Amino acid sequence: MSRQLPEQLSLLLPVWAGDDPDHLGEAFRSTVTEQTRPPDQVVIVRDGPVPEALAQRLKELVAESPVPVDLVELDRNVGLGMALDAGLARCRHDVVARMDADDISVPHRFAVQVPIIEAGADIVGSGLLEFDEHSEDIVGTRTPPTRPEDIRTRARVASPFNHPTVVYRRSMVRGVGGYTDFALMEDYLLWAKMILAGAKVANVAEPLVKYRVGAGAYARRGGWRQLRAELALQRRLRRLRFTTRGQCLRNVAVRGGYRLVPERIRRIAYRMVIATYRR
Structure with a gap:
């Protein structure tokens, strides 16, 4: 062989x-x-x-x-x-x-x-x-x-x-x-x-x-520009039928909300959830 x-x-x-x-x-x-x-x-x-x-x-x-x-x-x-x-x-x-x-x-x-x-x-x-x-x-x-x-x-x-x-x-x-x-x-x-x-x-x-x-890593993950990009992404994923309606709503609430919280809270949330994710 x-x-x-x-x-x-x-x-x-x-x-x-x-x-x-x-x-x-x-x-x-x-x-x-x-x-x-x-x-x-x-x-x-x-x-x-x-x-x-x-x-x-x-x-x-x-x-x-x-x-x-x-x-x-x-x-x-x-x-x-x-x-x-x-x-x-x-x-x-x-x-x-x-x-x-x-x-x-x-x-x-x-x-x-x-x-x-x-x-x-x-x-x-x-x-x-x-x-x-x-x-x-x-x-x-x-x-x-x-x-x-x-x-x-x-x-x-x-x-x-x-x-x-x-x-x-x-x-x-x-x-x-x-x-x-x-x-x-x-x-x-x-x-x-x-x-x-x-x-x-x-x-x-x-x-x-x-x-x-x-420097500025956590600031870049938030703000209105990031929120607009997030919402556009969730609309696209839903149109592709990649997500269900429930998943889309959950993502808008959780991921969209993450973009608007104060940078101090965003830093804590990132460290607790994203930067330590394991499965």
Whole structure:
């Protein structure tokens, strides 16, 4: 019996003007040069113009990378969803890993996740560790559901994947229309579309990514803009028949209310419910 050859991997990494050059360098090293199973291609999407220091760091990474790097330079800032769709169009391999420009991957991340895709999954995420300024200053843990039935159940009330940790099939993502321009909730909507399309889902409980929380993290999770995005998402999920009427009403009340409570209370609720979720 012939052995199946390992699949090749594309890394998809968006960058925008607000990213820190040093954080980008650390993210790149952790996800490319320090991986025990490194990607075979890196696609960096520059989402609009960036400051000179960041532009210089991008040039350095492209020139010094041990694997081929495709730099997609968008003329204007189009937002995360559309930037990722532009990057997916340039990925040469069907297995694609996501990474953000200020996070850190553990060295064996892809050695754990890619074999799960090769075994038949269409998407696999992982747990993550939240840190403040330094990567060893851990302030929270997000452990996702791991059983497929629990992932699908969780998806009706909250995102079942930690977006910066996922590895997925490009063909499946593009087959359901990609991320599209759905600001602030593009990843959650994509997971719902993939589940509706019959995607084989998986999560690894082990934290394979360290996620930089940074200043203003809790403020960004609230406010009227987030509430409008939340309501738009819940309407879309209901139209897709992804949620029942009862689930939709529950989500509007709970998730919508979370967007409007004072930041101090939102911080406590996040730490008690979201950043410690286990199943």
